[in-house]
Amino acid sequence: MWTRRHIYEFQGRRCDQYERYFVGRALVGSTAPQRPDDYVIAARWWSLRELEHSHEDFTPRRLVELIADIIAGRYPPRPIDCGV
Secondary structure, three states: OEEEEEEEEEOOEEEEEEEEEOOOOOOOOOOOOOOOOOOOOOOOOOOHHHHHHOOOOOOOOOHHHHHHHHHOOOOOOOOEEOOO
16 A cells, blocks of 8 residues: 655665555454564554554654555555655
8 A cells, every 4th residue: 555665874884675565454452573573672553543642753754644544444546655
């Protein structure tokens, strides 16, 4: 439903990252990564209300704006660039 390209520097190296976002449905109410990365400190589900009132930084930055349509079942006909 979304794509994102992010070019940045990390530890003195230029990184060119391309991401694709998909919609999935969960059958259970909890989540735990099977192979967590070292930098992942937590995982949880968020309600739209929690996202709207959070002071956290999200990626993409327009997550709250974009996710409302997805929650309502309104999907873009083609993947859109969701920005940084």
